[in-house]
Amino acid sequence: MTTTATALHDVPGPKARARHRRYGMAATVVLLGLVGWIVYLLADTGQFEAEKWRPFAYQGIQELLLEGLGNTLKAFGLAAVLSLALGAVLACGRLSEHRPLRWLATLFVEFFRAMPVLVMIFFVFVALKVQPLPALVTGLTLYNGSVLAEVFRTGVGSVERGQREAAYSLGLRKTQVMAYVLVPQGVRAMLPAVISQLVVALKDTSLGFLITYEEFLQAGKLIATDLDYDLPFIPVVLVISPIYIGMCMLLSWFANWVARRERRSVKTRAAEVAQPGPTDALSGPGGRA
Template structure:
C-alpha cells in the first residue's frame, strides 16, 4: 500500500473547498493561541514576572546547590525505587491475573480493581499516616524523617502503578496469538514453562513501550510527595518561594521546567526502546506461517 493510499483509507482526500476551510481553521486557531499567549504574557509582565530581580534568588548558586540539586536527586530516588516496586508487583500480580489457580486469580483481580480505583494522593497519605496508629514511628523504627517519607511515597507509587502495570501485562498476554502457547504445549512443555519461556519474553517485549510510558507518569507523580513533605521538586520549590516571597511563582516555573526536562528525557528513552524493539521483531510473515501451521496441526516448512 502506498503512502498516498494509506492516507485515504479512513477518509476521502480533501477537495479544494475542504482544503480552504482547513487552512482558515488552522489560521484562526493559530491566531487564537497566539492571542492567548500574548494576553498571558502581558498579564505576567504587568506583575513584574519577568524582572531579573525575581529570578536571581531562586537561581542563586547556593540555592541551586543546597535545594534544587538535592531535590532532583530525591525525586529521581523516589522514581527509581517506586518504578522497581511497581514493576515487581506488576509482574507478580499480572501473572496472578492469568493464573489457573482460582484463589490466586481472584486475589490478583481484587488487588488490581481496588488499588487502581483509589486516588494516588489518597493512597500515599493513608500509607503515611496509618503507621502512627500501630506505633510505627521514626523513633521506634530508627528512621529519619526523610527516610520515612520516602518509604511511604515509594509504597504509594509502587502499589498504585503496580496495579496499572499488572493490567498492562494481562492485556499483553491476552493479545498474544494463542498459537504461541499451543506450540509450546505441542512440544511437551508444562504450563509454567510455556508462560516463562514463550509467553513472558514476547509479552515483555511487546508491552515495554506501554510500561515505559507509565513510568513517565510515575515520574511526574513523585510530585505528590508534597502532601507528606517529602523534599522532592515541588516541595523544594514551595520552600524557596516561602523564603523569597516575591519569587514564589518563579520557583514553581523552575520546578515545572525541571519536571519537563526529566519527563522529556525519559520519553526519549521510550522512543528509543520502541525503535530497538521494532528492529528486533521477527519477520511477521514467517511467524504467521508457523502459527498457522501449529493451529491447523500441519507442519510448515521454512
C-alpha cells in the first residue's frame, strides 16, 4: 500500500475486512431474494406462459420492433449530433468577451435548460405543426444542447489558469488558445458528463410516442394494446427494457473506453517527452558533451 493511499484512509484490518465480506454477502442475498420474489410474482400471474410470448415469434412483430428500434436510434443520432454542435456554439457564446453575445447565450441556455422537454416537443409539434421526427429532435436538441453548453463551459474553466496564461505569453490568439490548449485538456474532465447527458437524450427519445412518432416504445405499445395478442404487457416490458438498458450501458462503456484510451495516450506522450535521448545521457552529470 502506497503512502498516498494510506494517507487518504485507514487500511482495514482483518475484522473490518471480514465485516465487509458479511455485508457484501448479506446484500447479495437480499438482492437475489428480491429478484426471486419478482420472478415468482411474474410466474404466478402467468407472464411466462407461451401464449403471452407467442406474438414475438411472428415476423411482422419482429419487423415492427426492429423498425421502432431503428427510428429510436435515428432520432438519438440526430439529436446527439445537433446537441453537441449547439452546446459548443452556446459555450463559445458564454465564454465570449463581448457582453451582449455572452448575455444572449446565457439567456438562451437558462431558458431552454429550465423548460421541460415534453413541453418543447409538444410546442414544436402542435403549435408549429412540424412532423413527429423533427419535433422530437428539436425538443431534444434545445434541451440537451443547453445542458451540454454548461458542461463544455465548466470543462474549459476547469483547466488551470496557468495553462491559459502560458499560451497567451507565447503569442497565441484566443481562438488558438481555446482550440489547442483549453479544449483538449477540458475534454477529459467533461467527457463523463457529456456521455451521461447523451444517455439522457437516448432515454428521452421514448417521449416520441406521445406525438405518434413510431419509435421503439411506440412499437411496444402497439403490441401490448392489441387485443388479438391477449394484452402481453409484461412480456413487452421484459423485451424492451433490457434493450434500452443495453444501449445505455453500451454508450457508457464507449465513454469509459475513450477515457482510458485518452489517459493512456497522455501517459505515453509524457513518457516519450521525459525519456532522455542519447545526447542527453552523455551531457548529464558525470557525462561528457
